[in-house]
Structures are given as structure tokens and as C-alpha cells.
Amino acid sequence: MRDVLAEGGFALAAGALIVLLALLLRGRLTRPWWRARAERSARARRPRELRRAADMAIAAARRAAGPGEPAVVRVTAVRELAAGHFGHRSVSEREAAVALRERYERAGCDRDCVTDAYDRS
Numbered sequence: 001m002r003d004v005l006a007e008g009g010f011a012l013a014a015g016a017l018i019v020l021l022a023l024l025l026r027g028r029l030t031r032p033w034w035r036a037r038a039e040r041s042a043r044a045r046r047p048r049e050l051r052r053a054a055d056m057a058i059a060a061a062r063r064a065a066g067p068g069e070p071a072v073v074r075v076t077a078v079r080e081l082a083a084g085h086f087g088h089r090s091v092s093e094r095e096a097a098v099a100l101r102e103r104y105e106r107a108g109c110d111r112d113c114v115t116d117a118y119d120r121s
Helices: 002-026 035-064 075-086 093-106
Strands: 071-073 113-115
Touching (some): 035 071, 035 113, 093 113
């Protein structure tokens, strides 16, 4: 009876060890342990989050516009959303303008919006 329990405990411990190693090696953990990996992950997320901030600024401007008025989308709104919502405190005006221009064109905003993103280089 003891041998069966000992074998079962060993199998359980071996299975738990395999699962733990798989989680560590495949990167399924929510927070990377290695600093370089965390920095790569943050650099990869930044453009996507800037585009999302631009989408949010466009949506907010459209909600704020009255009937028959064009929505005014500003680069500063994108920078504020990137800092406040996503924690990107050092977004330059140029980066925010590039993201806003991309999302502005993709959303077809030239019909009902105006922006200052094209004035920035």
C-alpha cells in the first residue's frame, strides 16, 4: 500500500514540476521575470496602445460634437489618454500625431472630423 502511495506522490510531484517548467519556459506568466523581456514587451505594446489612445480620442471628440458640428480631435488629447489610461508619460507630439493620422484615415474621419495632426511633423 505504501509503495502505491509513494508512486502516486512521485507522479504528482513530477507532473507539477513539468507544468511549472512549461509555464516558465513558454512565457505564459502574466509578468515577465527577466528585465530585458519586460522591456521588449513594453516596446511591442506601445504602438498598439498609442493607436488605441487615438481611437479613444476620436470617439470622445465625436461624442462631444453637437449635431451638424465637426468633431475636433487634438494631438494633446491623444497624449493625455496615452499618459492617463496606458501610463505612457513620455509620448512626443510627433508620435501622437503619427498615431492619430493613421487612425483618422482608417476611421474615415475626414467626413465628420477635423484634426491638428497634419500640422505636426
